[in-house]
Amino acid sequence: MNMNLLERIDDYTWTIPLKVGEKRSGIRLYGSEPLLKSMDDKVLEQITNVATLPGLVGEAMTMPDAHWGYGFPIGGVAAFDAEEGGIISAGGVGFDISCGIRCLRTNLMREDLTSTDLTKLADELSRAIPAGVGREGKLRLTLDELDDVLRGGAQWAIHHGYGLGEDLSFVEEMGKMQGARPENISRLAKERQLGEVGTLGSGNHYLEVQEVAKIYDEKAAEAFGIKKGQIVVSIHCGSRALGHQIGTEYLVSLAKAATRLGISLPDRELACAPIHSPEGQEYIGAMNAAINCAMANRQVLTHMTRNAFECLFKGVKIETLYDVSHNTCKEETHLVNGVERNLWVHRKGATRAFGPGHPDIPVRYRSVGQPVIIGGSMGTGSYILAGTKEGEERAFSSASHGAGRAMSRHQALKLWKGKQVIQELAQKGILIRSASMRGVAEEAPDAYKDVDLVAQATEKAGLARRVAFLRPKVCIKG
């Protein structure tokens, strides 16, 4: 990014000064100077576009891991007030609606796993977890059953034997998003999903077995039930074909609504409609149903993970640490200049990060803040952080979500071969199992930004504080 276009507020907070005659809201970019320097100029252009949207409250923001996306940047946060003409945008949620990460803690320690165990575990997980583009899973649902999934979310999965009731306390919204309207979703979107509940997908989605390699905050780690050397599992996936199809279809309907209502869009990809409009309401109902689809998906995968571990480690105990999405728009209460307001917060490639005391945090974690999961690239590691009070005011309680791509898939393919990436990671003791060698090359660790810098900048910017670093041991890729 051309740093001359930015104005430094502090070491981790930047803005773009308003030009004379320019009409838009303010902008905040969070991150260290090196991270911002490495960002595409397109991020700046896109967040400037977002800042022109009607009903925006406060500032349009980017997280330290921001990169170019469809309309909105990935790593973009924007809150709108429905009573002031605020909008909802499909591009502001992302195509993979409710993509997110479920982290599980096991009662195994690193010393419990020999290298033979790890190989067996990698093989068993790659057998048990359906992964890859268009890959179908073990469940074959009817359209009526899928509607139940879309209304019930992770609660549907629990009621159908996929998991334990106690998981639900550690999933956003207790695993069931209210306001889901399956009737707002096309038959095509549903048909595409019938065989894909309980599947991982492709791209940057993964299931990783990791060890807790470093603890930054002992008190929070204790609350989260993790300690150094412990084995955890992270599942990164979303709403699969369903979310993508909804996004595709609603972009058209929202664009029409914007035209009809005279909302001027600097970029067609920002297609949006007022929250108080038929099209806006229709999309919100569909999006909420897709959120349930994603939470059900991660719940079914949790069940499959437990079964795979149980095959090798009889009596192993696996609990849900937390499940949090990073592609949503949610109605939340936020304090703005001392006034409590009801806002619709778009977080696209940004994780919700409620601070200590927030009523929507599980009681067990409430005093330390909501767990925030930053997923790394394949083979580099991930972080668990905790939401802060400061983050409420600075970013409507939002934080980073991952390392963020440093180069395009196309560029990555020119630089690496899948086989070579797998061999290099094996030398570091990381086992990869993937349906696609091409996918592995596209996801090479160096095609991503440095997750350590992202987590550090997230903390320094006051958005969330680091609790633990997770080092990968086994990675199942789509």
Next chain:
DNA sequence: ATGTAC
């Protein structure tokens, strides 16, 4: 992200 390519 995605039956990766209307």
